[in-house]
Amino acid sequence: MSRRRRRAQYDSSPNYQAKCQELLRTAADVFKEKGFEGITLHEIAERFETDRASIYYYFASKTGLFQAFSTTSWLMFSMRTSRLPRASSSATTTQPESCAASSSNR
Incomplete structure (x- = not known):
């Protein structure tokens, strides 16, 4: 199964990406309702x-x-907040370490 998953990820067909995004939206609803x-x-x-x-x-x-x-x-939050005026120039934004790792684990 993992070979098939890797092949589909590298293919990145529009159908695969659309289903993946739909699954993420569905999972997000369930995670929000019941937690991990x-x-x-x-x-x-x-x-x-x-x-x-x-x-x-x-x-x-x-x-x-x-x-x-x-x-x-996190990415949606970052995109939304990047349009807001900055409170001060000393504020820093850091991304969680898992951002790069989670996309490679799919």
């Missing part, structure tokens, strides 16, 4: 109207899915 510890991949799969094995096509684990969700959330 409160859910299983089975619950996410049910909400996504698929089976758990299909989720493994896109993500290696619940942790990998959560990291992708976190990275996406």
Whole structure:
């Protein structure tokens, strides 16, 4: 399965990317409702109207899915706040270390 997942990621077809983004949105809703510890991949799969094995096509684990969700959330937050006026020039913005790692784990 991991070979198939890697091949799909490198292919990056529009269909693969669209399904992956749809899965992330669905998972985000479930993570927000129940938290990381409160859910299983089975619950996410049910909400996504698929089976758990299909989720493994896109993500290696619940942790990998959560990291992708976190990275996406962080990037959206950063993009929104970058348009706001700065309070002072001494404020610094740092990204979590997992940002680069989570995209490679998918």
